[in-house]
Amino acid sequence: MKKIQERSKGIVKKKRMSFAIRFSVIILSFITVFSILYLRSCLSSITDQYTALMIQETRRTDTVHSIESHLAEHQTYIFEHVISTSDEEKNNLEIKAQSTKKELMSEVQELRKEFKDTKYDIRYKSIASNVINYLLDSETVFTMSHSDTPEQVDEYMENTLVDYINTVNSNVSSFKNMLEDDMSEVRNELETNTKVIYMQALIILCVLIACSVFCLIISFKLSHEIINIDPLTQIPNFDYFLGYCEKPFIRKNLSNYAIMSIDIKGFQYFNQQLGTSFGDALLVEYAAQLKKNKSRKRYREFIARVNGDSFIAIHKTDRIPVITDYLRQVDMNVRFGDSVQKVTVYSRCGVCPLEKGMSIMDAVENSRTALREAKKLSNTSIIWYTPKMSEKERNSKETIAKFSKAIKNNEFLVYYQPKVDMTTNRLSGCEALVRWMHDGKLIPPFSFIPVLEDEGYVTELDFYVFEKVCKDLSEWISKGIEPVRISSNFSKLHLKNKRFADDVLEIISQYNIDKKYIEIELTESSGYDDFEAMTEFVNKMKIENIHTAIDDFGTGYSSLSLLKDLDIDVVKLDKSFLNGANTDLQKQMIENIIKMIRDLHHDVICEGVETEQQAQFLKSVNCFMAQGYLYDKPLPHDDFEKRLVSPVYELEKE
Numbered sequence: 001m002k003k004i005q006e007r008s009k010g011i012v013k014k015k016r017m018s019f020a021i022r023f024s025v026i027i028l029s030f031i032t033v034f035s036i037l038y039l040r041s042c043l044s045s046i047t048d049q050y051t052a053l054m055i056q057e058t059r060r061t062d063t064v065h066s067i068e069s070h071l072a073e074h075q076t077y078i079f080e081h082v083i084s085t086s087d088e089e090k091n092n093l094e095i096k097a098q099s100t101k102k103e104l105m106s107e108v109q110e111l112r113k114e115f116k117d118t119k120y121d122i123r124y125k126s127i128a129s130n131v132i133n134y135l136l137d138s139e140t141v142f143t144m145s146h147s148d149t150p151e152q153v154d155e156y157m158e159n160t161l162v163d164y165i166n167t168v169n170s171n172v173s174s175f176k177n178m179l180e181d182d183m184s185e186v187r188n189e190l191e192t193n194t195k196v197i198y199m200q201a202l203i204i205l206c207v208l209i210a211c212s213v214f215c216l217i218i219s220f221k222l223s224h225e226i227i228n229i230d231p232l233t234q235i236p237n238f239d240y241f242l243g244y245c246e247k248p249f250i251r252k253n254l255s256n257y258a259i260m261s262i263d264i265k266g267f268q269y270f271n272q273q274l275g276t277s278f279g280d281a282l283l284v285e286y287a288a289q290l291k292k293n294k295s296r297k298r299y300r301e302f303i304a305r306v307n308g309d310s311f312i313a314i315h316k317t318d319r320i321p322v323i324t325d326y327l328r329q330v331d332m333n334v335r336f337g338d339s340v341q342k343v344t345v346y347s348r349c350g351v352c353p354l355e356k357g358m359s360i361m362d363a364v365e366n367s368r369t370a371l372r373e374a375k376k377l378s379n380t381s382i383i384w385y386t387p388k389m390s391e392k393e394r395n396s397k398e399t400i401a402k403f404s405k406a407i408k409n410n411e412f413l414v415y416y417q418p419k420v421d422m423t424t425n426r427l428s429g430c431e432a433l434v435r436w437m438h439d440g441k442l443i444p445p446f447s448f449i450p451v452l453e454d455e456g457y458v459t460e461l462d463f464y465v466f467e468k469v470c471k472d473l474s475e476w477i478s479k480g481i482e483p484v485r486i487s488s489n490f491s492k493l494h495l496k497n498k499r500f501a502d503d504v505l506e507i508i509s510q511y512n513i514d515k516k517y518i519e520i521e522l523t524e525s526s527g528y529d530d531f532e533a534m535t536e537f538v539n540k541m542k543i544e545n546i547h548t549a550i551d552d553f554g555t556g557y558s559s560l561s562l563l564k565d566l567d568i569d570v571v572k573l574d575k576s577f578l579n580g581a582n583t584d585l586q587k588q589m590i591e592n593i594i595k596m597i598r599d600l601h602h603d604v605i606c607e608g609v610e611t612e613q614q615a616q617f618l619k620s621v622n623c624f625m626a627q628g629y630l631y632d633k634p635l636p637h638d639d640f641e642k643r644l645v646s647p648v649y650e651l652e653k654e
Contacts, residue, residue, distance in 0.1 A: 035204040042197045074100045127171045134164035230305040233287035241304035245360040258353040260313045261367040265346040267309040281336045324382045348374045352385040396451040414468045415634035419627045427647035429485045458491045470511040487519040495533035501540040519547040575608020591621035
């Protein structure tokens with residue numbers, strides 16, 4: 001089965017956003033490259049056209065100007081020839097005129113090449129015809145200038161040559177105007193095309209800017225999701241929560257709000273029994289239920305996920321009772337794969353009211369302190385913070401700080417509480433218990449064991465005690481004192497250590513202890529927390545012929561499954577069984593439980609036996625092993641050694 005469709009819709013959403021960014025960047029890159037190439041091509045084309053236009057315009061203009069210039073020069077030679085009286089000067093002028101004539105004819109030919117079969121063809125032919133006629137008539141003028149009188153020459157020039165000259169000049173001028181108009185038209189067209197290209201470039205720029213803005217918006221949303229939103233539940237994360245709580249409208253009304261730390265009772269059960277995928281689906285639905293209770297618009301409330309099944313919220317103080325009442329028991333429909341499963345979830349909450357001058361982090365820590373206190377109390381799920389809790393935590397931290405030094409200094413002492421066979425009143429075993437002797441004072445276990453358990457240091461203490469037990473056993477055997485089986489307690493935290501069984505066997509081997517003297521005792525909640533690991537450990541101990549026991553039986557959730565599925569040797573009934581045996585119905589229930597344990601081939605022992613009546617009752621229901629103050633309190637090493645030597649109890653009759 002797929003893991004809740006990519007674990008959550010949030011991850012799918014982020015993947016889609018990430019894909020949108022990558023796709024947009026790729027498209028943006030393509031548009032940019034295409035636009036650059038397109039604009040480069042357009043600008044290159046415009047440049048080429050403009051260059052060609054300038055070359056053509058220059059060439060044509062130069063040719064026309066040259067014709068004008070040479071015509072004027074030729075006309076000057078004619079007039080100077082007419083008025084000249086020196087034959088030599090006339091000859092020189094004719095030579096110059098002939099040279100100018102050749103240039104004119106060459107320029108006329110050049111015009112022919114340039115304008116033949118174009119719209120300028122007619123104008124060109126008119127210019128060429130008039131220039132040629134002019135040049136022919138000018139030869140006549142030169143001839144007449146040698147023989148005829150000036151008056152005759154003037155008359156000829158006035159009647160013939162001047163008309164050609166005027167006509168040519170007029171044609172040339174008209175031709176120049178025509179060229180200028182055409183050139184102006186082409187320029188205008190090029191300018192229009194250039195403006196179109198600039199407009200296209202502007203449009204492309206706008207498109208690129210729009211795409212960039214789109215990418216920025218998507219990137220901002222994605223970065224906001226990554227930085228501030230929990231990917232599984234799609235609600236804000238802890239950092240976002242802290243930022244929200246620092247907003248002015250919260251700080252101004254601080255005393256109206258309270259911080260709530262929330263988690264799910266027994267969440268590990270869902271993960272272990274139904275799988276982490278189901279656990280994730282449950283968290284998603286649980287977060288949705290928490291969101292239903294907040295009112296951001298009206299009350300400016302906020303909720304976030306810290307990690308695992310840990311959530312945190314800020315609510316109006318007067319709404320806390322309503323919210324906590326809802327959270328005590330939440331019925332949910334969890335969507336898992338293609339099915340919907342109904343689940344009832346019980347919550348634990350630690351609440352810390354905010355006060356002026358209080359920092360948000362302090363309030364958060366206080367709410368967590370209250371939550372930790374709620375976890376320790378099985379009958380309470382909602383706890384409001386009090387300063388005493390912080391004092392208690394400080395004491396816990398002091399305990400942790402002293403622990404390492406206490407281990408090195410051997411401040412921890414092992415006491416032995418006897419187990420008695422009530423049919424013979426004979427010592428048949430014992431339980432190793434730890435006491436802490438610090439600065440000459442004996443510290444009771446309830447003052448430090450829970451602290452070490454919470455912080456994980458209890459594993460080191462357990463092995464410290466176990467090694468002391470093995471050492472004492474070795475010592476008694478060497479003295480010729482026959483010991484009894486000693487039960488050593490191990491925390492459920494050891495089950496997370498894959499070498500737990502190997503470490504136990506290594507210590508037994510180190511002190512060369514017969515395994516029949518060893519019993520490993522685990523609490524019932526160990527199986528509840530990690531049944532698979534507990535089963536594996538018990539089976540390894542069974543192979544090594546080491547007894548195992550379940551302590552505090554009847555205080556957990558899964559007692560029957562433990563009895564049925566675990567190959568344990570001893571079941572220890574919690575003392576609460578005896579304390580509650582006040583009615584016939586309760587006594588009948590205890591009898592049935594003991595019968596069931598024995599039918600499953602487990603030995604049974606009852607803790608907390610303090611009166612003869614309790615002992616008689618236990619014997620009447622076929623429980624013959626007891627541990628309690630009726631027989632002995634926990635004994636230090638030397639006192640217990642004496643008990644080993646004198647193992648039979650003589651009880652005073654009440």
